[in-house]
Amino acid sequence: MEVKVFSNILDANDRLAEQNRRKLASHDILALNIIGSPGCGKTTLLERTLDIISKRGRIRAGVIEGDIATSRDAERIRKFGVPVVQINTRGACHLDASMVGSVLDELPLDKIDVLLVENVGNLVCPADFDIGEHAKVLVISVTEGEDKPQKYPLIFRLAKVAVITKTDLLPHLDFDIQKLIADMDSIQKAQARFRLSARTGEGCEAWVEWIEQVRQELAPRR
């Protein structure tokens, strides 16, 4: 006999992601899932972001760091005095909803407005796993080449935000940023885009303003 099922194989992850989403919503937290290749500048971007957020003083941040091993990234973030939890996946190449769900209660959720989740360095697998975020933020650096969008269509399609990093290096590269943008447009045009250098700070204020604005729209302060 043929048994019809038609169930989503990733149902277990998706249900946990919804649980995370509901928990975050109950605390009015904007959650961003930061995805990019190893070395593209995710942690440095986070450091600059936390620095600007703290100086502007309008919202409070919390961080979840995801890595296969070490707590090096969490140590860097700790210097900014924000709540941070390190997840070591011990081999898994991406964060999933279960991992994120298991650490949410280690953060002071009533004292956080934006939760920045730095995923494991990887342009492939994190795209497949909903962790309960509002938006996937793709970080792509100018040292990675203009041909990546069509090579990694899923993440370029799903990301609601794209941050092009390391723009301070442009004078030393044969990198055509318009070519990258055109390739990105062929996959997804409905995407907030930022070009910045986390190292020099150029362009970073606009990125933080976007975070504050989206958080404000999510939960307007009374």
Place this chain on the structure above:
Amino acid sequence: MHELSIAGSVLEKVLEETKKHGGGKVTEIKLQIGKLSHIMPDALDFAFLTLAEGTPAAKARIDIERVPLRLKCRACGWEGQATEDTFACQQCKGADVEITAGMELVLASFTLDNGG
């Protein structure tokens, strides 16, 4: 990627449904995997065989239907299969498209031989 955990989820669901339908041997399992999904059919096959050993699904054949990427244009209403390199509407060349197929990871059905 993650074929092992995907195979595990498929096996769990198939065994659960097999029990509900009075047991038996699973001979074939049909999956629908979208083109955009990062799953390799051969690796999934191998992972499943490894996990299913000793279960009613130990000899099941995995049949994977690779679902092509289909788009629907919100601007002009065009609907159709996407070409290789772009998500643009093939009628108006616009970028306001939604994906209607090609991202799924679905256990569609399986064949149960209850010997009756």
